[in-house]
Amino acid sequence: MLLFIVRRVLGMIPTLFVIAFLTFFIIELPPGDYLTNQIAQLKASGEASAAAKIEFLRSQFALDRPFLERFGIWVGIWPGPDGFNGLLQGYWGWSFEYEKPVAEVVGPTLPLTIVLNVATVIFVYVVSFPIGIYSATRQYSWGDYGFTILGYLGLAIPNFLLGLILLYLSNRWFGLSIGGLMDPKYIDAPWSLDKLGSILAHLIVPTIVIGTAGTAGMIRRLRANLLDELHKQYVVTGRAKGLPERRLLLKYPLRMALNPFIADIGNLIPSLVSGSVIVSVVLNLPTVGPVLLDALRSQDQFLSGFILLFVAVLTLVGMLVSDLLLAVVDPRIRFGRRGTA
Structure with a gap:
């Protein structure tokens, strides 16, 4: 029974990796992202300085990189920008809407x-x-x-x-x-x-x-x-x-x-x-x-x-x-x- 549990747990690892890839792929399917929408709203209101700050956030959170690279950074198997860790490093990401780490948003x-x-x-x-x-x-x-x-x-x-x-x-x-x-x-x-x-x-x-x-x-x-x-x-x-x-x-x-x-x-x-x-x-x-x-x-x-x-x-x-x-x-x-x- 112990051997079976070990095999099942080890088998969950590639399954979870595939699920993570599909999840990230589906989330990325709609055009744009949260920051893109914010930039459009700020440009429409004439706030160019705030739009420049959001462009900086895109670079800081690797949103300006190719899809596979963004996925690797999110999971934690690809080196990201300075201070940006992935799921494998225990960092769940940043919530742009709440302007705080994901761990603080979903923790309670x-x-x-x-x-x-x-x-x-x-x-x-x-x-x-x-x-x-x-x-x-x-x-x-x-x-x-x-x-x-x-x-x-x-x-x-x-x-x-x-x-x-x-x-x-x-x-x-x-x-x-x-x-x-x-x-x-x-x-x-x-x-x-x-x-x-x-x-x-x-x-x-x-x-x-x-x-x-x-x-x-x-x-x-x-x-x-x-x-x-x-x-x-x-x-x-x-x-x-x-x-x-x-x-x-x-x-x-x-x-x-x-x-x-x-x-x-x-x-x-x-x-x-x-x-x-x-x-x-x-x-x-x-x-x-x-x-x-x-x-x-x-x-x-x-x-x-x-x-x-x-x-x-x-x-x-x-x-x-x-x-x-x-x-x-x-x-x-x-x-x-x-x-x-």
Whole structure:
């Protein structure tokens, strides 16, 4: 198992490099950049001295160099201007819109983003697992029909609309404001148990809003996979030999049906981040979603590039976790010589 983990981690390095190249390439596709737009606005207003200063910034941050050279400088494999380091040196870049290092812009939002995504993943699996088993083992029952209708509603209702509905109902019925990830009095306060409790309390609504669509999809997939296993011959044989239904379900078909269910961990993370951008704006959540949206609109390439790369790292970590869980759950998976079953 240790050798497998080492191989998977080493395999993530070239994958992450390719993702970084594609991210940088896509960000560079639109004509111009943040400084180019600023120069056009300053020249239109007649501020030539400020435009000259921005041209100096272009040279200082290597924006006047060829594409491959800019990419190498951003990653940290190519020597850049004096004082300009890359990602490999621990420098995340400079945000032109906020006029401060990227680390200072996204630093407070990264931990909250990770906490929100972990809480949402846990919510999706904790809710969808028992419901999916119930729907599969009681096919065409009233409960199955009820959960099916709820699943279709979860897939059909946009997350941001559900967030607006919960905001309205909480304010109308209970007089509560559920926006944000903590009470305003704890925003600049040092960490304490009260601040942690406030964050956990405010996590409930965004976790439900963001995880609804993923939960509905997981329920449908687990139900379909488990129904397929329950109709196979080995289940019929086990039932004919008198195995109790609970033991028969847990020992064989459920374990076989969990493979796609577990493999979706890595695919779920990027969909949660991308799906939470508008929800974060609606619920006023201090995550990287709104920052990414502003960075893409203003063509703040270093800021948007780092956030997209951060999401890619979360995805790769999710893939690694799903592979490890698959090795534990499915006895058919082996990590060793090629050809072993």
